[in-house]
Amino acid sequence: MAYQLEITSAGRRAAKKLPKKVRQAIVSKSQVLKTNPLAGEKLRGKYHFLRSFHLSLKGTQYRVIYEIDKKKQKIYIRYADSRENLYRDLDKMGLKSIL
DSSP states (O other): OOOEEEEOHHHHHHHHTSOHHHHHHHHHHHGGGGTOTTSSEEOOGGGTTOEEEEEEETTEEEEEEEEEETTTTEEEEEEEEESTTHHHHHHHHTOOOOO
16 A cells, blocks of 8 residues: 655645756655655654655765655654754754654
């Protein structure tokens, strides 16, 4: 069964800061999560409830941070940006599980 992708308001704000071509590539490549929600690696520590989907565009590493709701068959995109300073940015956002 396919999952639905949904982007949170915080995820939308983060994505708006990225160049348009990067946003388009992230949306396109993230479609794999609909059929394989475990494609990203599970984060550890205080972000254990999140997963990170990795992709590379023109030599820059990007991460799509998401949370899976198995009951509702939904994937919530919580954050998307370059790999640099990822955990610092997550700490600033103060992410908690939305489930």
